[in-house]
Amino acid sequence: MEQVALHYWWWILALVLIAVEVILPGYFMLWIGIAAGVTGLVVLVLPGLSALAQAVSFAVLAFLSCAAYWYWLRPRLMHDEPGSAQLNRRGEQKIGQRYVLAEPIVNGRGKAKVGDSLWLVRGPDLPVGSMVEVVGVDGTTLLVRAID
Incomplete structure:
Protein backbone atom coordinates (compact mmCIF):
# COMPACT_ATOMS: atom_id res chain seq x y z
CA MET A 1 0.00 0.00 0.00
CA MET A 78 -14.39 45.40 15.70
CA HIS A 79 -14.52 49.10 14.82
CA ASP A 80 -17.93 50.70 15.23
CA GLU A 81 -19.72 51.96 12.19
CA PRO A 82 -21.02 55.52 12.41
CA GLY A 83 -24.43 55.49 14.03
CA SER A 84 -24.17 51.89 15.21
CA ALA A 85 -24.65 52.99 18.83
CA GLN A 86 -28.09 54.28 17.82
CA LEU A 87 -28.95 51.46 15.44
CA ASN A 88 -32.14 50.33 17.18
CA ARG A 89 -33.00 53.68 18.73
CA ARG A 90 -34.73 55.48 15.90
CA GLY A 91 -35.65 58.51 17.98
CA GLU A 92 -32.03 59.24 18.87
CA GLN A 93 -31.15 59.13 15.18
CA LYS A 94 -33.46 62.10 14.67
CA ILE A 95 -31.58 64.44 17.06
CA GLY A 96 -30.36 67.47 15.13
CA GLN A 97 -32.78 66.88 12.24
CA ARG A 98 -35.32 69.50 11.18
CA TYR A 99 -38.95 68.78 10.40
CA VAL A 100 -42.17 70.61 9.59
CA LEU A 101 -45.09 70.44 12.01
CA ALA A 102 -48.05 68.55 10.52
CA GLU A 103 -50.22 69.38 13.54
CA PRO A 104 -49.78 72.42 15.78
CA ILE A 105 -48.04 72.11 19.13
CA VAL A 106 -50.76 72.95 21.64
CA ASN A 107 -50.11 72.73 25.39
CA GLY A 108 -46.65 71.43 24.56
CA ARG A 109 -47.74 68.50 22.33
CA GLY A 110 -48.10 68.14 18.56
CA LYS A 111 -47.02 66.07 15.55
CA ALA A 112 -44.30 66.48 12.96
CA LYS A 113 -43.98 64.89 9.54
CA VAL A 114 -40.93 62.60 9.62
CA GLY A 115 -40.47 60.81 6.33
CA ASP A 116 -43.82 59.23 5.52
CA SER A 117 -45.08 59.09 9.10
CA LEU A 118 -46.13 61.40 11.90
CA TRP A 119 -44.18 61.52 15.15
CA LEU A 120 -45.34 62.97 18.44
CA VAL A 121 -43.39 66.07 19.40
CA ARG A 122 -43.12 68.08 22.59
CA GLY A 123 -41.99 71.66 22.72
CA PRO A 124 -43.19 75.27 22.73
CA ASP A 125 -46.61 76.00 21.25
CA LEU A 126 -46.24 76.54 17.50
CA PRO A 127 -48.62 76.65 14.50
CA VAL A 128 -48.88 74.06 11.71
CA GLY A 129 -46.09 74.40 9.13
CA SER A 130 -43.50 75.66 11.61
CA MET A 131 -39.98 74.33 11.24
CA VAL A 132 -38.65 72.55 14.34
CA GLU A 133 -35.35 70.91 15.26
CA VAL A 134 -35.16 67.76 17.34
CA VAL A 135 -33.09 68.37 20.49
CA GLY A 136 -33.84 65.17 22.41
CA VAL A 137 -36.03 62.13 22.76
CA ASP A 138 -38.38 61.00 25.53
CA GLY A 139 -39.51 57.46 24.73
CA THR A 140 -41.18 57.79 21.33
CA THR A 141 -41.75 61.53 21.63
CA LEU A 142 -39.34 63.91 19.95
CA LEU A 143 -38.34 66.97 22.00
CA VAL A 144 -38.18 69.96 19.67
CA ARG A 145 -37.35 73.64 19.56
CA ALA A 146 -38.56 76.27 17.14
CA ILE A 147 -36.34 77.24 14.19
CA ASP A 148 -36.50 80.87 13.10
Whole structure:
Protein backbone atom coordinates (compact mmCIF):
# COMPACT_ATOMS: atom_id res chain seq x y z
CA MET A 1 0.00 0.00 0.00
CA GLU A 2 1.30 3.44 -0.90
CA GLN A 3 2.16 5.87 1.85
CA VAL A 4 0.27 9.18 1.82
CA ALA A 5 2.57 12.19 1.53
CA LEU A 6 3.08 13.93 4.85
CA HIS A 7 1.89 17.34 3.64
CA TYR A 8 -1.57 15.85 3.01
CA TRP A 9 -1.88 15.01 6.71
CA TRP A 10 -1.26 18.65 7.56
CA TRP A 11 -4.00 19.68 5.14
CA ILE A 12 -6.37 17.10 6.62
CA LEU A 13 -5.59 18.49 10.08
CA ALA A 14 -6.26 22.00 8.73
CA LEU A 15 -9.68 20.94 7.40
CA VAL A 16 -10.58 19.22 10.67
CA LEU A 17 -9.61 22.28 12.73
CA ILE A 18 -11.55 24.63 10.45
CA ALA A 19 -14.56 22.28 10.65
CA VAL A 20 -14.33 22.41 14.45
CA GLU A 21 -14.33 26.21 14.16
CA VAL A 22 -17.56 26.04 12.15
CA ILE A 23 -19.18 23.86 14.80
CA LEU A 24 -17.78 25.76 17.81
CA PRO A 25 -17.31 29.35 16.59
CA GLY A 26 -14.70 31.59 18.11
CA TYR A 27 -11.45 32.41 16.43
CA PHE A 28 -8.88 30.04 17.82
CA MET A 29 -9.37 26.88 15.74
CA LEU A 30 -9.65 28.77 12.44
CA TRP A 31 -6.23 30.37 12.80
CA ILE A 32 -4.62 27.16 14.05
CA GLY A 33 -6.19 25.41 11.06
CA ILE A 34 -4.68 28.03 8.77
CA ALA A 35 -1.31 27.39 10.44
CA ALA A 36 -1.71 23.65 9.77
CA GLY A 37 -2.46 24.38 6.11
CA VAL A 38 0.60 26.60 5.80
CA THR A 39 2.68 23.90 7.51
CA GLY A 40 1.43 21.52 4.83
CA LEU A 41 2.70 23.94 2.18
CA VAL A 42 6.06 24.18 3.95
CA VAL A 43 6.34 20.37 4.00
CA LEU A 44 5.37 20.26 0.30
CA VAL A 45 8.16 22.72 -0.54
CA LEU A 46 10.67 21.14 1.86
CA PRO A 47 9.83 17.40 1.82
CA GLY A 48 12.87 16.37 3.85
CA LEU A 49 11.80 18.36 6.93
CA SER A 50 11.99 16.27 10.11
CA ALA A 51 8.93 15.65 12.27
CA LEU A 52 10.38 17.86 15.02
CA ALA A 53 10.98 20.71 12.57
CA GLN A 54 7.42 20.31 11.27
CA ALA A 55 6.00 20.43 14.80
CA VAL A 56 8.04 23.52 15.67
CA SER A 57 7.03 25.13 12.38
CA PHE A 58 3.38 24.38 13.12
CA ALA A 59 3.63 25.75 16.68
CA VAL A 60 5.32 28.97 15.51
CA LEU A 61 2.84 29.46 12.65
CA ALA A 62 -0.11 28.79 14.97
CA PHE A 63 1.17 31.36 17.44
CA LEU A 64 1.88 33.93 14.72
CA SER A 65 -1.49 33.45 12.99
CA CYS A 66 -3.43 33.79 16.28
CA ALA A 67 -1.36 36.84 17.26
CA ALA A 68 -1.87 38.41 13.82
CA TYR A 69 -5.61 37.95 14.19
CA TRP A 70 -5.75 39.24 17.76
CA TYR A 71 -3.53 42.30 17.37
CA TRP A 72 -4.01 43.26 13.72
CA LEU A 73 -7.20 41.89 12.16
CA ARG A 74 -9.56 41.83 15.15
CA PRO A 75 -9.29 45.58 15.94
CA ARG A 76 -10.08 46.36 12.30
CA LEU A 77 -13.13 44.10 12.35
CA MET A 78 -14.39 45.40 15.70
CA HIS A 79 -14.52 49.10 14.82
CA ASP A 80 -17.93 50.70 15.23
CA GLU A 81 -19.72 51.96 12.19
CA PRO A 82 -21.02 55.52 12.41
CA GLY A 83 -24.43 55.49 14.03
CA SER A 84 -24.17 51.89 15.21
CA ALA A 85 -24.65 52.99 18.83
CA GLN A 86 -28.09 54.28 17.82
CA LEU A 87 -28.95 51.46 15.44
CA ASN A 88 -32.14 50.33 17.18
CA ARG A 89 -33.00 53.68 18.73
CA ARG A 90 -34.73 55.48 15.90
CA GLY A 91 -35.65 58.51 17.98
CA GLU A 92 -32.03 59.24 18.87
CA GLN A 93 -31.15 59.13 15.18
CA LYS A 94 -33.46 62.10 14.67
CA ILE A 95 -31.58 64.44 17.06
CA GLY A 96 -30.36 67.47 15.13
CA GLN A 97 -32.78 66.88 12.24
CA ARG A 98 -35.32 69.50 11.18
CA TYR A 99 -38.95 68.78 10.40
CA VAL A 100 -42.17 70.61 9.59
CA LEU A 101 -45.09 70.44 12.01
CA ALA A 102 -48.05 68.55 10.52
CA GLU A 103 -50.22 69.38 13.54
CA PRO A 104 -49.78 72.42 15.78
CA ILE A 105 -48.04 72.11 19.13
CA VAL A 106 -50.76 72.95 21.64
CA ASN A 107 -50.11 72.73 25.39
CA GLY A 108 -46.65 71.43 24.56
CA ARG A 109 -47.74 68.50 22.33
CA GLY A 110 -48.10 68.14 18.56
CA LYS A 111 -47.02 66.07 15.55
CA ALA A 112 -44.30 66.48 12.96
CA LYS A 113 -43.98 64.89 9.54
CA VAL A 114 -40.93 62.60 9.62
CA GLY A 115 -40.47 60.81 6.33
CA ASP A 116 -43.82 59.23 5.52
CA SER A 117 -45.08 59.09 9.10
CA LEU A 118 -46.13 61.40 11.90
CA TRP A 119 -44.18 61.52 15.15
CA LEU A 120 -45.34 62.97 18.44
CA VAL A 121 -43.39 66.07 19.40
CA ARG A 122 -43.12 68.08 22.59
CA GLY A 123 -41.99 71.66 22.72
CA PRO A 124 -43.19 75.27 22.73
CA ASP A 125 -46.61 76.00 21.25
CA LEU A 126 -46.24 76.54 17.50
CA PRO A 127 -48.62 76.65 14.50
CA VAL A 128 -48.88 74.06 11.71
CA GLY A 129 -46.09 74.40 9.13
CA SER A 130 -43.50 75.66 11.61
CA MET A 131 -39.98 74.33 11.24
CA VAL A 132 -38.65 72.55 14.34
CA GLU A 133 -35.35 70.91 15.26
CA VAL A 134 -35.16 67.76 17.34
CA VAL A 135 -33.09 68.37 20.49
CA GLY A 136 -33.84 65.17 22.41
CA VAL A 137 -36.03 62.13 22.76
CA ASP A 138 -38.38 61.00 25.53
CA GLY A 139 -39.51 57.46 24.73
CA THR A 140 -41.18 57.79 21.33
CA THR A 141 -41.75 61.53 21.63
CA LEU A 142 -39.34 63.91 19.95
CA LEU A 143 -38.34 66.97 22.00
CA VAL A 144 -38.18 69.96 19.67
CA ARG A 145 -37.35 73.64 19.56
CA ALA A 146 -38.56 76.27 17.14
CA ILE A 147 -36.34 77.24 14.19
CA ASP A 148 -36.50 80.87 13.10
